[in-house]
Amino acid sequence: MKKIKVFAPASVTNVGSGFDVMGFAIEKPGDEIVLKLTDKPGVTITKITGDNGKLSKDPYKNTAGLSLISLVEHLDYKKGIEIELHKKMALGSGLGSSAASAVASVFAFNELMGKPLKKKELIRFALEGEKLTCGGTPHADNVSACLMGGFVVVRSLSPIDVINIEYPKNLYCTIIHPHLEIITANTRKILRKNILLSDAVKQWGNVAGLVAGLASSNYDLIGNSLQDFIVEPIRSILIPNYYEIKNEALKAGAIGCSISGSGPSIFAFSKSLETAGKVGKAMKKNLSEIGIGNDLYISKINKNGPKVISKN
Numbered sequence: 001m002k003k004i005k006v007f008a009p010a011s012v013t014n015v016g017s018g019f020d021v022m023g024f025a026i027e028k029p030g031d032e033i034v035l036k037l038t039d040k041p042g043v044t045i046t047k048i049t050g051d052n053g054k055l056s057k058d059p060y061k062n063t064a065g066l067s068l069i070s071l072v073e074h075l076d077y078k079k080g081i082e083i084e085l086h087k088k089m090a091l092g093s094g095l096g097s098s099a100a101s102a103v104a105s106v107f108a109f110n111e112l113m114g115k116p117l118k119k120k121e122l123i124r125f126a127l128e129g130e131k132l133t134c135g136g137t138p139h140a141d142n143v144s145a146c147l148m149g150g151f152v153v154v155r156s157l158s159p160i161d162v163i164n165i166e167y168p169k170n171l172y173c174t175i176i177h178p179h180l181e182i183i184t185a186n187t188r189k190i191l192r193k194n195i196l197l198s199d200a201v202k203q204w205g206n207v208a209g210l211v212a213g214l215a216s217s218n219y220d221l222i223g224n225s226l227q228d229f230i231v232e233p234i235r236s237i238l239i240p241n242y243y244e245i246k247n248e249a250l251k252a253g254a255i256g257c258s259i260s261g262s263g264p265s266i267f268a269f270s271k272s273l274e275t276a277g278k279v280g281k282a283m284k285k286n287l288s289e290i291g292i293g294n295d296l297y298i299s300k301i302n303k304n305g306p307k308v309i310s311k312n
Helices: 063-075 095-114 121-132 139-150 183-191 197-216 219-225 233-238 243-253 271-290
Strands: 003-013 024-039 043-050 078-085 149-155 160-165 174-177 258-259 266-270 294-300 307-311
Touching: 003 095, 003 139, 024 095, 024 139, 024 174, 024 294, 043 063, 063 078, 063 095, 063 121, 078 095, 078 258, 095 121, 095 139, 095 307, 121 139, 121 160, 139 149, 139 160, 160 197, 174 271, 197 219, 219 258, 219 266, 233 258, 243 258, 243 266, 266 271, 271 294
Parallel strands: 043 078
Antiparallel strands: 003 024, 003 307, 024 078, 024 149, 149 160, 174 266, 174 294, 258 266
């Protein structure tokens, strides 16, 4: 096997109260990557589509390239690899675009090499690429959710400790992506450096409540635990009509609603596909009324993460 094409999904992270420590994969959108083994040493990016010319083909300045280089060095692979990256999701969407590219490259190469590493062991290599987009401070929620699939909790970065947790199998997620680009590194700069202990205690309670609610399929507890006292009040300023959209989602039947990652995407949980559709219509209507284009996605939680499309 010398060539492989894989898909890596988008992910929703923070999930309300779980800043940098919680996330889950969704069914679509996502990125596709093609890796081809060659005799010429080194990692080369030969083609990028869907990025409007914004991404570098220098592998050291590209999340897919840098992640792959770190894995190649670890496995002491001496030959060459060519990368084609096909962006199937918007940059700066708050849906883990950079993480999907990083995960796709390391997952694909691991498959080509006969799976010498487990999925969880690939996280640290994907994180090398993520450092390019988050201002040098790695956060593993997007790459972990994308790579491992399902719902994840990042307990620690040193050492890396990521846990898949249980969740209701009929939990539906509605995601609205306003056509705005928000750079993760910039949104991290505006966050408060100090927080009140009382806010921290409330936040910790909600993180614990969210895990307990997911594990026990307690939808009321899940909804109540999505409250974010620390990050949402700051990042919501960058999203037009955010609180109006959130209120419309809740009125349409969502059990909870919050910002996906750094934004501008907004997600809402529902107990059925029908309700998730109604929530999406309400969110879309609000954005359309203020003249902001948008994309709507409705998904169950993607339990598998990346997948092989073809190989030869």
